[in-house]
Amino acid sequence: xxxxxxxxxxxxxxxxxxxxxxxxxxxxxxxxxxxxxxxxxxxxxxxxxxxxxxxxxxxxxxxxxxxxxxxxxxxxxxxxxxxxxxxxxxxxxxxxxxxxxxxxxxxxxxxxxxxxxxxxxxxxxxxxxxxxxxxxxxxxxxxxxxxxxxxxxxxxxxxxxxxxxxxxxxxxxxxxxxxxxxxxxxxxxxxxxxxxxxxxxxxxxxxxxxxxxxxxxxxxxxxxxxxxxxxxxxxxxxxxxxxxxxxxxxxxxxxxxx
Amino acid sequence: xxxxxxxxxxxxxxxxxxxxxxxxxxxxxxxxxxxxxxxxxxxxxxxxxxxxxxxxxxxxxxxxxxxxxxxxxxxxxxxxxxxxxxxxxxxxxxxxxxxxxxxxxxxxxxxxxxxxxxxxxxxxxxxxxxxxxxxxxxxxxxxxxxxxxxxxxxxxxxxxxxxxxxxxxxxxxxxxxxxxxxxxxxxxxxxxxxxxx
Numbered sequence: 001x002x003x004x005x006x007x008x009x010x011x012x013x014x015x016x017x018x019x020x021x022x023x024x025x026x027x028x029x030x031x032x033x034x035x036x037x038x039x040x041x042x043x044x045x046x047x048x049x050x051x052x053x054x055x056x057x058x059x060x061x062x063x064x065x066x067x068x069x070x071x072x073x074x075x076x077x078x079x080x081x082x083x084x085x086x087x088x089x090x091x092x093x094x095x096x097x098x099x100x101x102x103x104x105x106x107x108x109x110x111x112x113x114x115x116x117x118x119x120x121x122x123x124x125x126x127x128x129x130x131x132x133x134x135x136x137x138x139x140x141x142x143x144x145x146x147x148x149x150x151x152x153x154x155x156x157x158x159x160x161x162x163x164x165x166x167x168x169x170x171x172x173x174x175x176x177x178x179x180x181x182x183x184x185x186x187x188x189x190x191x192x193x194x195x196x197x198x199x200x201x202x203x204x205x206x207x208x209x210x211x212x213x214x215x216x217x218x219x220x221x222x223x224x225x226x227x228x229x230x231x232x233x234x235x236x237x238x239x240x241x242x243x244x245x246x247x248x249x250x251x252x253x254x255x256x257x258x
Numbered sequence: 259x260x261x262x263x264x265x266x267x268x269x270x271x272x273x274x275x276x277x278x279x280x281x282x283x284x285x286x287x288x289x290x291x292x293x294x295x296x297x298x299x300x301x302x303x304x305x306x307x308x309x310x311x312x313x314x315x316x317x318x319x320x321x322x323x324x325x326x327x328x329x330x331x332x333x334x335x336x337x338x339x340x341x342x343x344x345x346x347x348x349x350x351x352x353x354x355x356x357x358x359x360x361x362x363x364x365x366x367x368x369x370x371x372x373x374x375x376x377x378x379x380x381x382x383x384x385x386x387x388x389x390x391x392x393x394x395x396x397x398x399x400x401x402x403x404x405x406x407x408x409x410x411x412x413x414x415x416x417x418x419x420x421x422x423x424x425x426x427x428x429x430x431x432x433x434x435x436x437x438x439x440x441x442x443x444x445x446x447x448x449x450x451x452x453x454x455x
Contacts, residue, residue, distance in 0.1 A: 011412065011427035014434070017338070019346035019409045028339055043338075049437050050406065051341045056389025057407070059298030061304060061319055067292055070287060071318050073327055135310075 002028040004039050017050060081082050147184050147221050155179045159255045161235060162194065167191060167252040174224075174233055176257065181226040183212065183233075188220045202234040202246045203227035209234065214242040232256045279340055282330045290327055297341055298323065301348045303384075305449045309409040311381045318355060345375050356409075391433075391441035398433035401426060438453040 007013060007029065015021055016029045033040050125201040150156060156177040163170035190199060201212040201224050212224040212233070235245075237250040281289035301322060306315035325347050333343050387407070391399055397419070404415035416426035 011430055014405070014427075014430055017342055018405055019349050020405075026355050034336075045343050045438065047339045049434055050345075052441050053389065053391060053402070053406065053437060054300035054304065054341065056347065056391070057302040057303045057387055059384060060299050061302040061316060064322050066291065068299070069294070069323050069327075072320070072324060073287065073290070079277065092450060197323060217425060227419055 002032055004032060004036055004101040007032060007039065008042075012044055013039075015098070017046060019107070039150070078088050078111045109117045122256055142221075144221070147223060150177055150180065150184045150223070151175045152181060152184045153177050157258070159233065159257065161233060166250070168238075170252065172235060172253060172257070176226075176233075181222050181228070183224040183226045184221065185215070185224055186221055190215070193217070193237065197237050198242060199235050199252070200242045200246065202230040202231035202236065204234060205229050206231070209246045211244075214238075230257060260291075275340060276335065279330070279332060279333065279335065282327070283333070285327075285330075293326075293340070294323055297344055300341070301344055303343065304407055304409075305348055306351050306384045308349075309356065310407045311327065312380065312384070316357070318352050322351055323352070352408050354438070361369050390437050390444070393440060394433055398429055400430035402433045402437075405430065411434070 002012070002025075012021070012029060013023070016026060021029065033043055055150070067077055096238045139250060144233060156175045157172045159176060161172040167190075169189075170191045174184075175184045177183075185201070187199075193199065193232065197217040202209040203212050203225075204210075205227060206229070210227050210230075212227060215224075215235070232254050235252050235255040236246045236248070237252060238247060262352045276295075278289045278293050282293060298319060302315060305318045305322070306312065309315050309318065322344065326344055327369050329347075331341065365366065387399070387403060391402060394402070400419060404410045404418055405412060408415075410418060412426060412430070413423065419426060419429075421429070
């Protein structure tokens, strides 16, 4: 630790004042000065003397230097401001660019999303349609298989219902199977009827006509109700949707079963 | 009657300086301008005696006051006078400059001053000393000149004068005592005049 005596004996006040000492030494001197008013007074006196010495020896510098100094300070100020502005502009520019990119990205993704949604919708619809078609086809196939299995059955007997005078060109081929109790008819040759009428099929059981069902207009091959103990099969023309009792005057065809 | 007047004046000057320095810290160009008017001459004198080149001295002077402007915040009045602070900035800048531009002429004792002095031509008036220092004995005058106006350290200066370091330090101490006497006398004369007025 430096003390007052060391400082005075080594002329450290002068060296400190002139700026010859290193940072550590300066700090030590400053500590002593702060606590020793007498030494501080001595330092103050030396400072004043050196200052007076300096002022006595002053040489006036050219006027331009002060002017240049003030100019430089103003320029530095402007540059600093400009730099700040430029920096701000630069960062704002980057921020704007990023924002624009994000917006574009979002817009693009939104569009893509919509396209994908539309596509998904289309696929869903197509899938439903295909499912429906498939179901229909399956149903149709099942029905047809059932019909064909009846037709192809070894016990099945074929009866042809030829048209009478009311329907000279028409005929229906019927397949009757008593063991499986099923009746299938082929209506390919039935003349077309208008919208207000349908063909209806009847079974004659001991003189009573029992309904076997209305013949569909859009199917060539269809199953009818099997009636036990039927003696004959009969077809009449009835109002659309069928009738409870056959209209005998409209009988167009019949066949007796063996 | 003379004393109150003197102290009054001195206080006003000090207050002015303190006020200006505060304004300088607040980045007031006018304060810088006034402080420059007051101290630039003394600082220029020190710099030019060190670099012995008018153009370089002017650049260093401007650079010094630029630093004063930039670093004003770090000036601590409790540690010393404003002039001392500026003087140290100028001295450091000038020494750094000399070390940078003339590294090859450094001598073994790291002094950058004792060689080539003669090679640089400069108007002698810039090297002349004025005022009370001229009344000192030659070796006292030389000691102050080396450490104050030439930027030498005590260690460099005593080698330059070819006397032991202790002797050199006592030269400086004695010189300062003489100067103190001279300045007190000047003040007395000044006070007498003021008193007479």
